Amino acid sequence: MPATIRLGLASVREHRALYAGSFVAVALGVALIAGVVLLTVSIGDQGAEVQDTLSLLGVMAGFAGFMAIFVVASTFGFAVTARRRELGLLRLVGATPRQVRRQVRVEALVVAALAAVTGAALGRLVALALAVLLAAQGITPDRAPVTWDLRPLAISAGCGVVVAMLGAWAASRRAAKVPPAQALREATDTGRRIGVLRGVVGTLCLAGAALMLVGIRAGDPVLALMLSIFVPELVVVGLVCWGPVLLPLLVRVLTAPLREHPVLGLARANVGNQARRTTSLAAPVLAISAIAGSLILSLSFAADWDQGITRQQLAAPVVVTDTLRAPNAPEVGVIDGTNAVSLATTGEAGMDWTAEGIDPATAVATRGLRTHRGDLTRLTGRTMAISRSAVFDAGFGLGSQVRVLFPDGTRVPLRVVAIVEDAATLHEDVLLPTRLARAHGAKPTGTWFVLPAPGVDAAELHTALRDEGTGDVLTAEQWIARVDRAQRDQNQVGLIAILGPTGLYAGIAIANTLLMGSLQRRREFTVTRLVGATAAQVRRMVLAESAMVAGAALLLGSAVTATVALLLRAPMTAGLDDVPLTVPWASLLAIAAACATVTVVAAVVPVVWLRGHPSAAADHQQ
Amino acid sequence: MSTATLAPPAIVLDGVARSYGSRAGRVDALRGVTHAFAPGSFTAIMGPSGSGKSTLLQCAAGLDRPTSGRVLVAGHDLGLLSEAALTRLRRDAMGFVFQAYNLLPALTAYDNVALPARLAGRRPPRDEVAAALTRVGLDTQQRRRPAELSGGQQQRVAIARALVTRPQVVYADEPTGALDRTTGRQVLELVRSTVDTEGLTVVMVTHDPVAASYADSVLFLADGLLVGHLARGTATQIAAAMNELER
Known part of the structure; x- marks a missing residue:
């Protein structure tokens, strides 16, 4: 061996x-x-x-x-x-x-x-x-x-x-x-110098992130959203690579007013001197705050964007939900029910989609369908339309001949005649002529957009439909709020699923670094005690060090989040009149608080624990 | 004795200078030291703190590169060797013993002694490793980890490791610094007898006149320069010379 x-x-x-x-x-x-x-x-x-x-x-x-x-x-x-x-x-x-x-x-x-x-x-x-x-x-x-x-x-x-x-x-x-x-x-x-390779990797990551940020500002909304999910990771890796140079400097500048304080001044000097330890501690805090922060804001802005689109496009003043039977009343002018059928595109870019059969004229009147390219009036016979963001995944575009497979087993070649603007709340990504969809098993999904008959106003229509008693009759505002809530609840579940394990990891990393650090610093603590510091002062020093590093990391993480959010906001509001701005402060603050708590607990526990430990045995080892 | 003086020196220091640049200014740790260490000699290096003792030892062992001057060990100019060649030379021709923390904590006494041969890609002969441990009086403690050995026992394992590769030169930095007087004396007697029986060349940095009295000669260093030389001195004579220097 x-x-x-x-x-x-x-x-x-x-x-x-x-x-x-x-x-x-x-x-x-x-x-x-x-x-x-x-x-x-x-x-x-x-x-x-x-x-x-x-x-x-x-x-x-x-x-x-x-x-x-x-x-x-x-x-x-x-x-x-x-x-x-x-x-x-x-x-x-x-x-x-x-x-x-x-x-x-x-x-x-x-x-x-x-x-x-x-x-x-x-x-x-x-x-x-x-x-x-x-x-x-x-x-x-x-x-x-x-x-x-x-x-x-x-x-x-x-x-x-x-x-x-x-x-x-x-x-x-x-x-x-x-x-x-x-x-x-x-x-x-002290490890303040970093290797050439590390410097190069760090610089490449930061440069890549800068390019992506430009892409977010300039690109279309869907691309911007995707980039906003990857940028924080790159920035974090870049910043961590440069951490041993950057972080001690940042902490020094931020804590300059504390330099004369006996305990805090010592903590400040320790953080500046032990660049490696500082970076190990800052990395998980920075990672979790930047990644989680950006993700939370991106998803919230995406929901805002959806809501903005819906507000812009929805023309129907009344929406009826939860009924498979079309609501009927003399006050009803135009009625537009949603339906769905699954289909698969075949060939290399084979994917599963949910499609919806629409009558273009009706859908434009009730849901304000906007054509990006092509001609929606040609959506008849063997044709289809897709939304702008779906072109991204689909691998086909305007004018393509696409072979699709319906659940009833038939294969039909369809020509793409139009690309419509995204409106995820209002319609599916793939649109078919009503007759084609129905022929292959499209089923009503229970939502009906209703326009009043000439001479009837929205309130009268709403009252009439409520009296008629079919389904849940909502004003457009109520419906938008309900859909928005559902989407945000779903986002919340996703966030917990993604951030739960990530947060757990950050916790492990922070606790690990601090525990190792304390074990390694036994002798330093002893010396600090010998020159006259009380045990409480040593504890406060360790706590202050962790707080300074975590604070600096949180600040950097917040800066990353804010940059991504600011740049993302522009493409998410472009061309829309009324986009709400929802910043989930509670979630963001919860992340910051969690980082701070883990850091503080993990800093103090080992020091308290070491107190009851024979240090002579420790000095015998390295 | 006459054959020893005719043989080429084990270590040659030729105008060795070493300075460190720091933000506070330039520090000259060594300012031109020239000396030849005869094979089979036991030399102590003494001097006040900051006189350059440790720098001298590190330059002589190729652990630090001189700013100017040459170092030859067993006929090889260390300045001309690559890092890998230097590592090989260190592995084959040099042994090291320092004040404390000489051993790898993860390995038993036996494995610590066998390590240099293993690193060189050789299977360490079991009887040679055992013999080296027996010679330092640790034949029964082979399976112990460093944490289970006393300070003196740890030093003796380090000496066994330094000797097992049959090096030409052994460098020691305050080898008795962390030991009590009796244990320290046993370690020094062990070094002395190895020099006498195996013709080993030993260079030892120390500040203890008693330790230095085990050496054939003592070199005194002050401010990075050789300032004195004492052959076959007693502990009292050496202490007096040191006092003179520190005045």
Whole structure:
């Protein structure tokens, strides 16, 4: 067995505590991914709502993977810093930089493999739990049996190992750079210098993000929304790469007035001096605040945008819902009922869609359908129209001949005759002539847009329909509010699903960094006590350090969120007269409060815990 | 004795200077040190804090590169070697013992001693590793981790590791600094007897006149320059010379 592997194994055993964070992060990530993949394989193809739920779960697992890279990178980076002296010693007794690098990678592999196996086992439980949940929510008709196929578990475990290796990559490179002379010195790595590669990656990420921000400002609304979800990740990676240079500076500037304070001044100096630790602590706070903040605002603005479109286009003053029978009264002028039929486009860009049969003249009158390109009056016979954003996914456009498959089994070639402006609330993305839709099984969905007969005003129509007693009779305003609420509730569920695990990761990373930091700083704390600080002052110092770093990270995260939101607002309001502005302050503040709480608790607990610990034993070790 | 003086020196320092640039200004840690260490010699380096003792040791071992001047170890000019070649030379020709934290905490005493050979890609001969541990009196503690050994035992494991590759030169930085007087004396006697029986060259930085009295000769360093030399001095003579320097 090569020396590096033997040493790597022994080292993981010895430094178990240093790698606990990595282990938990990878195991949890693998469990989530494995659970989702297992469930997807088990359920298979079961209609649009199940697909939507599964893709939401997929996004959640993806975010978890992204955050896991962060946690592993931060814990391994930390472990390397904490062991500089030991690594120097290894170099001194004859290890080449390559051997040191390999040893750290072996350690990562050992931790990752153990975590991946644990995670895969847990993944089965996650899949079972999700299956129960989906059945309880009525999303699947009954509890899906979870497959015993081992491949999904193997794939997820593989992903976990790859994620861990990516996270440990930079740390292993840094470990190889520890000079042998380090064995003779106290470990005092201020680490304010960053490697060339790290600088380049950071700069590329920030440049890419800047380009995307320009894209958000200039692009169409749907593209802007998609970019707004990816920009924060890039900015976060870029800022974290430059963190050791940037963060101490930022904290110094922000806390300049505190420099004369005995305890806070010391905390400020510590934050500035320990650039690596500061970055490890700031990274998860920055990640969660920037990503969650942007996501919350983007989704809220998207709902605002939808509502703005609906306000702009909806001409019918009365909307009747929850009835399959058309409301009927003498006061009714034009009535336009919604219906739906699923269809699949075939060929390379095959996708499932929900289509709606419309009569163009009626739909323009009641729902204000706007033609972007083409001619909606030609929507007769074997033709279709699609909304502008759907062109993006569909892979076909105006004039295309598209082969579609209806649920009744017939295949029909359809020509795209028009592209209409998006109005997700008012109509489906694919529009068919009413007769074609009906011929292939389109069913009414229970919503009716109603215009009054000539000479009748909206109030009279509303009263008449209420008296008639069919369905739920709403004014346009009431209907818009109801639809908006439903959409925001749905967004909320999605946000919790995506941000829950992400937040959990951020918590693990913060707690891990602070715990490791405190263990590593025992001697420093002792010295601080010996020069006359009380135990309470040491606690306050640690607390102040964490608060300063978390504060700076939250400020950066808020800046990212605000930038994305400001730029996103323009394309989301362009061409619309009345777009509400909804900033979900409660959710945003909840994120900030959660970050602050985790940081503070994780800062104080280890210090209190260390107090009751014999420090002599600690000084014997490094 | 005459054959020893005719053999080429184990270590040559030729006008070695080392300065560090810092924001506060330039610091000259060494300002031109020239000395040849004969093979089979045991030399102590003494001097007040900040005199450049540790820098001298690090330059002599290739852990630090001189700003000017040359260092030769076993005939190799360290300035001409790549990092990898330097690592190989360190692995094959040099051993190290310092004040504390000499051992990898994850490995047993045996594995710590066997590590240099393993890093060189060789299978360490079991009997040689065991013999090295026996020679330092630790034949029964081979399976212990550093945390389960006393400070003196840890130092002896470090010496066993420094000797097992049969290096030509051993560098020691305050090897007894963290030990009590009795344990320290045992460690020094061990070093002394290895020099006598195996013809090893030892360079030891210390501030303890008693430790220095185990050496063949003592070099005194002040402000980055060699300022004195004392052969076969007693602890009292060495202490007197130090007092003179620090005045």
